[in-house]
Amino acid sequence: MDDFDRRLRDRLATLARAVPVAIQPAPSTPTIRPVLRPRWSGVSLLAATTSVILVVGIAIAVTGHVWQTPSASGPPGVATSPVSTAAEGPSRSPAATAILSASPSATPTRPPADVALPYPAGCAAYRLSPRRCAYIVDWALGQAGIDAGHATVRLLGDPACDGEPAGCVAVRTTTFVVRVRVIATSGSASDHPVFCGLGSETSMLCSDTPLIRVSTPISSYHDVPCGPGPGGEPGSRCATPVPTIAPPAAADADPLEVAATTIPIDHVGPYSVDMGDALLPNGILSQTTATLTDDRRSDVLIPQGIHLEVLGPDGKPLENAYAQGWRPGIERVDVRLDFTVEAFDAGATLEITDIVVR
Amino acid sequence: MDAEAARVEVTRDLAAVAAEHRPWLIRRLALVVGDATEAEDLAQQTLLRAAEHWPLPDGSDVRAWLAVVGVRLAIDERRRRKRWGLLPIRETDQEWAMTTDPDLWRALAQLDRRTRAALVLTVLDGYTQDEVAEMMSVPRGTVASWLSRGKARLRSVLDRSER
Numbered sequence: 215m216d217d218f219d220r221r222l223r224d225r226l227a228t229l230a231r232a233v234p235v236a237i238q239p240a241p242s243t244p245t246i247r248p249v250l251r252p253r254w255s256g257v258s259l260l261a262a263t264t265s266v267i268l269v270v271g272i273a274i275a276v277t278g279h280v281w282q283t284p285s286a287s288g289p290p291g292v293a294t295s296p297v298s299t300a301a302e303g304p305s306r307s308p309a310a311t312a313i314l315s316a317s318p319s320a321t322p323t324r325p326p327a328d329v330a331l332p333y334p335a336g337c338a339a340y341r342l343s344p345r346r347c348a349y350i351v352d353w354a355l356g357q358a359g360i361d362a363g364h365a366t367v368r369l370l371g372d373p374a375c376d377g378e379p380a381g382c383v384a385v386r387t388t389t390f391v392v393r394v395r396v397i398a399t400s401g402s403a404s405d406h407p408v409f410c411g412l413g414s415e416t417s418m419l420c421s422d423t424p425l426i427r428v429s430t431p432i433s434s435y436h437d438v439p440c441g442p443g444p445g446g447e448p449g450s451r452c453a454t455p456v457p458t459i460a461p462p463a464a465a466d467a468d469p470l471e472v473a474a475t476t477i478p479i480d481h482v483g484p485y486s487v488d489m490g491d492a493l494l495p496n497g498i499l500s501q502t503t504a505t506l507t508d509d510r511r512s513d514v515l516i517p518q519g520i521h522l523e524v525l526g527p528d529g530k531p532l533e534n535a536y537a538q539g540w541r542p543g544i545e546r547v548d549v550r551l552d553f554t555v556e557a558f559d560a561g562a563t564l565e566i567t568d569i570v571v572r
Numbered sequence: 573m574d575a576e577a578a579r580v581e582v583t584r585d586l587a588a589v590a591a592e593h594r595p596w597l598i599r600r601l602a603l604v605v606g607d608a609t610e611a612e613d614l615a616q617q618t619l620l621r622a623a624e625h626w627p628l629p630d631g632s633d634v635r636a637w638l639a640v641v642g643v644r645l646a647i648d649e650r651r652r653r654k655r656w657g658l659l660p661i662r663e664t665d666q667e668w669a670m671t672t673d674p675d676l677w678r679a680l681a682q683l684d685r686r687t688r689a690a691l692v693l694t695v696l697d698g699y700t701q702d703e704v705a706e707m708m709s710v711p712r713g714t715v716a717s718w719l720s721r722g723k724a725r726l727r728s729v730l731d732r733s734e735r
Contacts, residue, residue, distance in 0.1 A: 218723065219695055221730055225676050226696045230599040232672040233608050332613070364667075366609050399608055399668065 234399045327371025330395060336369035340392040345512075347392075349418045354394035354406035368395040373407055391420065416517045423510040427519035428566075430502035431532050457540040463495035466544045469572030479514050479562040482555050489549040492524075492571045497541030499524060499532050501572045504551070507565040514562040520553040524571055547571070586626050590619045593638050600639065600697070604689045605646050606681055608666060618642040639697065640707040643689045647708075679729040687722040690715050 325331060325339045337347035351367050358365070370393040391408040410420035418424050470492035477487055504522045524532045525548040532538045532547065549571050594615055601611035601618075618641045622628070628637055669677035680688055686708065693699045693707065694715075701719070705712040 218727055218730070221734070222691075222723070222726060223695045225673055225730070226603065226692065229669060229673050229676055230596075230603055230696065232668045233599040233602040233611065234668050235595045235598050235608075235612070332616075366612060399666070 234401050327375035330368035330370050333367040343422050346422050354396055357406050358396040358404050360398050364399050366397040423512045426506055426509045426516045428504050428506050430522040431524050459495045459498055463544055467495040468493040470549050472569035474567040477564040479558045484554045487551040491546055491548050493544040493546055497545035503568050503570045504566055505568045513559040515557040516553050518554055523550050523552050586623055597638055597642055600692055601642050603692050614645050617645050647685050675729050675733040679726050683722050687718040690718045691722050
């Protein structure tokens with residue numbers, strides 16, 4: 215070995231020592247399994263929130279991502295292992311058989327909770343579509359504050375079932391989806407379990423076709439029955455009566471009625487779609503409706519829902535009939551649809567029907 | 573010893589091998605493929621191969637066996653991605669490399685994987701050119717050619733950075 219080889223060896227050795235090697239958990243059996251490249255470059259995170267119940271039962275901040283067009287909707291970089299796991303002959307060793315028996319292809323329904331499956335190969339084991347799995351992984355990376363290029367991702371089962379045999383049933387008031395382990399190149403790891411419950415159906419963390427809610431000012435108005443007040447005086451807790459409409463104002467009123475409108479989705483971010491105006495009798499808002507034709511969507515993500523806003527002359531939204539109060543004559547209001555798109559497929563549209571403001 | 577006891581013993585044996593060899597295997601493969609994360613995945617695949625063939629034939633050098641399989645997987649993975657039009661694996665300026673020896677890292681990135689593998693196996697691990705030729709299923713002269721070209725490129729970089 216000449217001097218150059220020695221220098222090269224020393225520097226290669228120094229470089230090799232610097233390679234971060236993630237600390238492996240200490241499983242009861244070795245977690246050796248075919249691993250695919252966890253690459254999903256091209257994903258951009260946008261700030262947004264949605265309510266999802268997690269293991270600690272708190273609302274969490276959720277980030278969305280811009281989807282690819284349908285032709286490229288799956289996570290890029292998907293590869294199959296050059297190691298066959300499905301068609302091996304009887305020559306496989308007992309150890310290999312034991313290890314492979316926990317692989318996604320061998321047990322597609324319920325792998326042991328503490329077996330770390332690679333991403334994206336492990337998505338199927340948790341019955342996650344590529345798109346939803348990518349969304350969950352993006353969310354977990356966002357929670358960990360690590361870019362995709364600086365982390366390895368593994369998918370695991372319910373943390374309550376760690377160390378339990380396959381088939382462990384954890385009793386919870388929420389539905390477990392998957393646990394994402396984010397392993398930074400520094401070797402540090404963090405787990406991000408996803409649990410879904412009531413109120414989480416608008417998040418793609420919890421559904422392939424998250425619900426898009428439509429809210430209107432009237433739908434947020436709630437009456438209360440009459441009852442005794444704190445001091446026992448009768449009727450002190452009755453709702454404020456909705457003011458009556460004077461006949462001349464009713465004659466001059468002009469409601470907004472739109473049978474259907476189609477809104478093309480062409481960007482991520484906030485939308486404010488002007489729907490026209492209406493003349494309210496005495497400023498009294500008595501009916502608002504709007505219906506989204508297909509409210510379980512896989513091609514557009516609007517976790518915060520669509521809001522039918524009715525704006526008064528001062529430009530502020532009318533909250534409800536009680537807060538709005540009574541005006542002499544008629545009052546002109548502007549009507550618009552406000553919503554924020556977190557992600558969409560090319561060509562996505564929203565068809566809103568039965569828009570009525572009167 | 574019944575079958576179940578044998579299975580447990582073999583599994584334990586394999587786990588010990590994985591624990592012992594995984595770190596260096598990742599480090600070697602990271603130099604070959606230019607990406608620590610991919611190296612980790614390739615190391616896992618290599619250990620899976622070992623599991624499928626376990627126990628290795630008597631007299632096998634486990635370290636050499638893993639090195640051969642790992643390097644072959646690294647080279648095959650690049651070919652496979654190219655053939656199927658899959659996204660290329662990025663070989664980026666990884667932080668750990670850039671804070672350790674950026675000149676050498678970038679110089680290595682200019683070499684193809686086979687040359688990097690031959691350099692790592694000979695210079696770092698001390699295998700002979702004949703052994704590397706056998707490992708990579710190529711003639712000895714091919715390995716010699718890779719090494720000659722690779723070292724020529726690295727020499728200028730090392731000389732410049734050590735001045």
